[in-house]
Amino acid sequence: MTKHNLPLYLLFSLAILLFPFLIANEYFLTVMIVIGINALVALGLILLIGFTGQLSLCQAAFYGIGAYTTGVLSAKFSFNPWFSIAVGIVMACCLAFVLGLPALKLKGHYLAMATLGFGEIINIVFKEWGNLTGGPSGLIGIPQLALGGFMFDTDLRYYLLVWFIVLVVIAILFNLTNSRIGRGLLSIKHSEEAAASLGVAVATYKIKIFMCCAALGALGGGLYAHYITVISPEAFDVFHSIVLIIMVVTGGLTYIEGGVIGAFLFTLIPELLQAVEDYSIITYGFILLFILMFMPQGIAGLFNSGIKKIKGHLFNKVNVL
Amino acid sequence: MKELILQVKGLGKSFGGIQAVNNVSFNVEKNQIMAIIGPNGAGKTTLFNLITGFNHPDAGQKIFRGESFENAKPHEIAALGIARTFQNLSIFGNLTTCQNVMVGRHTRSKGEFFCSALGLTRVIKQEKSIRREALQFLEFVGLADKADKMAGNLPYGEQKLLETARALAIEPELLLLDEPAAGLNDKETEDMSNIIKEIQKKGTTVLLVEHDMSLVMNISDHILVLNYGVNIAVGTPEDIQKNPLVIKAYLGEELDECIA
Amino acid sequence: MALSAQIFQLLLTGITIGGIYSMVAIGFNIIYNSTDILNFAQGEFVVIGGLSAIMFHHALGLNFVLSFFLAVASVSFIGILFERSTIHFLKKPALVTLILITIAVSIILRGSAMLVWGKDSLVLEPFSSSEPLLILGAAIHSQMLWVIGIMVVVVLFLTYLFGFTLFGKALRACAINRDAAKLMGINTKAMVTLSFAMSAAIGAIAGIIITPITLMEYDRGAVLGIKGFSAAIVGGVGNSTGALVAGLMFGIIESFCAGFISSGYKDAFAFALMLLVLFVRPGGLLGKYEVE
Numbered sequence: 095m096t097k098h099n100l101p102l103y104l105l106f107s108l109a110i111l112l113f114p115f116l117i118a119n120e121y122f123l124t125v126m127i128v129i130g131i132n133a134l135v136a137l138g139l140i141l142l143i144g145f146t147g148q149l150s151l152c153q154a155a156f157y158g159i160g161a162y163t164t165g166v167l168s169a170k171f172s173f174n175p176w177f178s179i180a181v182g183i184v185m186a187c188c189l190a191f192v193l194g195l196p197a198l199k200l201k202g203h204y205l206a207m208a209t210l211g212f213g214e215i216i217n218i219v220f221k222e223w224g225n226l227t228g229g230p231s232g233l234i235g236i237p238q239l240a241l242g243g244f245m246f247d248t249d250l251r252y253y254l255l256v257w258f259i260v261l262v263v264i265a266i267l268f269n270l271t272n273s274r275i276g277r278g279l280l281s282i283k284h285s286e287e288a289a290a291s292l293g294v295a296v297a298t299y300k301i302k303i304f305m306c307c308a309a310l311g312a313l314g315g316g317l318y319a320h321y322i323t324v325i326s327p328e329a330f331d332v333f334h335s336i337v338l339i340i341m342v343v344t345g346g347l348t349y350i351e352g353g354v355i356g357a358f359l360f361t362l363i364p365e366l367l368q369a370v371e372d373y374s375i376i377t378y379g380f381i382l383l384f385i386l387m388f389m390p391q392g393i394a395g396l397f398n399s400g401i402k403k404i405k406g407h408l409f410n411k412v413n414v415l
Numbered sequence: 416m417k418e419l420i421l422q423v424k425g426l427g428k429s430f431g432g433i434q435a436v437n438n439v440s441f442n443v444e445k446n447q448i449m450a451i452i453g454p455n456g457a458g459k460t461t462l463f464n465l466i467t468g469f470n471h472p473d474a475g476q477k478i479f480r481g482e483s484f485e486n487a488k489p490h491e492i493a494a495l496g497i498a499r500t501f502q503n504l505s506i507f508g509n510l511t512t513c514q515n516v517m518v519g520r521h522t523r524s525k526g527e528f529f530c531s532a533l534g535l536t537r538v539i540k541q542e543k544s545i546r547r548e549a550l551q552f553l554e555f556v557g558l559a560d561k562a563d564k565m566a567g568n569l570p571y572g573e574q575k576l577l578e579t580a581r582a583l584a585i586e587p588e589l590l591l592l593d594e595p596a597a598g599l600n601d602k603e604t605e606d607m608s609n610i611i612k613e614i615q616k617k618g619t620t621v622l623l624v625e626h627d628m629s630l631v632m633n634i635s636d637h638i639l640v641l642n643y644g645v646n647i648a649v650g651t652p653e654d655i656q657k658n659p660l661v662i663k664a665y666l667g668e669e670l671d672e673c674i675a
Numbered sequence: 676m677a678l679s680a681q682i683f684q685l686l687l688t689g690i691t692i693g694g695i696y697s698m699v700a701i702g703f704n705i706i707y708n709s710t711d712i713l714n715f716a717q718g719e720f721v722v723i724g725g726l727s728a729i730m731f732h733h734a735l736g737l738n739f740v741l742s743f744f745l746a747v748a749s750v751s752f753i754g755i756l757f758e759r760s761t762i763h764f765l766k767k768p769a770l771v772t773l774i775l776i777t778i779a780v781s782i783i784l785r786g787s788a789m790l791v792w793g794k795d796s797l798v799l800e801p802f803s804s805s806e807p808l809l810i811l812g813a814a815i816h817s818q819m820l821w822v823i824g825i826m827v828v829v830v831l832f833l834t835y836l837f838g839f840t841l842f843g844k845a846l847r848a849c850a851i852n853r854d855a856a857k858l859m860g861i862n863t864k865a866m867v868t869l870s871f872a873m874s875a876a877i878g879a880i881a882g883i884i885i886t887p888i889t890l891m892e893y894d895r896g897a898v899l900g901i902k903g904f905s906a907a908i909v910g911g912v913g914n915s916t917g918a919l920v921a922g923l924m925f926g927i928i929e930s931f932c933a934g935f936i937s938s939g940y941k942d943a944f945a946f947a948l949m950l951l952v953l954f955v956r957p958g959g960l961l962g963k964y965e966v967e
Contacts, residue, residue: 149771196954202770203713203912207904208953211946214901218946222939269534273542274517274524276531281507281518288505291467292585293493293522302528332897336778343775376786382779386772387761 096272110257114250123249130256131314133357136341138310144347146303147283149206152213153338156186156308158330160315162227165325169235179316186312187305194304213332220327232326239320256317267350340382346392355393418445420589420620426475435461437644448621450631453641459624463593467499468492494522498587500578502594508567512577515566516549519584552580572603592623596630608634680812685934691819693926694826698881699903700918702874708850708913709870712773716781718900724750724879725891726792729799747879754875758868788893796890818887825884905949
């Protein structure tokens, strides 16, 4: 966290804290919970694509691994839900390691294809391994989270839980990206050769970041499973991986805020478009295209340049005086 | 007996049947400026890539400060104290000038994922000192006033200086410069010459690949000549200028008749 | 049915489906060869080809041959529109940006297809009689022969085009070294647009010929695209012989898997094969070992 980020972060945290008390509306609370979960998953991609330049088209698969691992362990084998979420995260990290080791040696299209193939395979496993996952009809009976006697069974409690986790993760990511590690990641994105020649352990960093990305996806998946209590494979297919990409590109790939902004937008848009749901696919496509062609720095990028311009004006005025 | 900072023995590398570097051996003395010259395609950049770990040699040894480092990867070689620049500029265009050099401080700073994620005070303090140090290197090449400009927007000559500053930020004992004067005009080449001489004064050994003969003859203590991947001559600039093999390699067979 | 007959039937089914994958893969290669872009929207060309042929023939009542050509022309036009409105304007875009742009276009095309044709599977009549032919004890749908036949014609035409005409050589020159090609007076921008048009046309043909057998719906593009990519990669990206062989191979493996083993995991095998090739020999089974 830098002195630039801190005020905004605190303000945002305050707003998040006050929101349920100022707006006592069940529906909005539910939407905010889903936004928080989506933000976690999106933040993983911001780190991987925005900061390290590695394209992954299988984030929804890691989201699913988090959801299904915790779902199966807690619903079918009665494991403790928190433990199950943790196992889900570990599973995702292990799979990311196994996939990443060979895949991250590939560049551009080949890496994208490898992650695409992996995502498809995982989704097929969710659908076909019916005995474990419940198959296409889904997995039901996932228990809710509890801490001792305290049950996270109301929306308010779950909202606070999810957003507490999101705010902690955001703080961690701000710290990480404002350090030599963050610079190292950006250098990898721009030129792996130059980065290596300057002492950045390129291969190691790529794998670690890929695992972090998968872990965040799985964490989101775990929280999702224990909230919705029913999960099915369609939520974790390649199309959803692509929606996640649209989320972070629109939000602003190279900004942590971009992940949060993207999550807000792309959780709200489907809600708003419910009446014209048929148009949602084509709308997503046009949004992605528009941002890529005309606003590649995303919404967060626009804000940041806007703020710089305003600062520029302010300082100019001071100098003139 | 002068101290040898780099020893290369019998280095070889072939690519799909073409022997790019063939049994090349040479020594670099500490604190000297050594230039590697040769016609295009002579294997100079391949040699650099072999030394800095970007290509794996098929044969031969590489010894740095008395210890061999055949299997070291590029980032490990940087940590050893060998820095390099690239023929096709590899500056980080979307980072600022200062941030580019700060990446160069990577091996001289600490804190991996876990520590950095926690945002400990020492990490934050370190950020400040990394920036201070980076500015010093920018001062050295004369770019301190452009510290917060986007590196991609700098003119070509300044980008080359930036890449040099970034490599210097490693505080290397051995600096490899790949065509530092390429694309520079006379004034910029002269500035670059002076900077390289200053680098030598500070105690760093410099190994450079270069085509600009006036720069090479002006600043080098020793010159190595490569042709078709083979080491055909090594010596002082005076020796090399008079060496018939070198003349032939550059100018071709016809000159033989002229000299005869 | 006798085992040999069953095997023959599965083989022919495999070659038929594989032919489509091959054509999708060849379509990728054409664009890749002139632009270094892997077009994620390739599968949508196939879908829209099939669906528009149905529209021209049924909804507009045009005769069959005319519908065929109009459908191919429309999809080619979409390909040109795609390239001219996006890729054409970008100067030295980052690779990630290019990949995402083709993904964006694929979503737009899919969304449009859904709006125009709805979510149902639509059918086109077979090109000739719908009586199954009895060959070697197996009942073969006549459309399969059409598919295989047209595929052979397309492949032969492309081989002739790229190997023996000036145009084809110009296209290959763009792939090998765009700047040199420009210096030789080749209009590289036009070549790029043309390769999109050709690629779209081939995709459309594949879609039209397969629809009588497998029907067509708006979202088949994704799975066709991925399997086509897989074939292109296994055969060596840019290598058309490889694309042909790999596509047929995928089709045959899929057919036999569906026939003898569970059909649920059959797609997973195809993707696993692609991953294996990517990790071990990214240049493809018929390609170079190392890829830049």
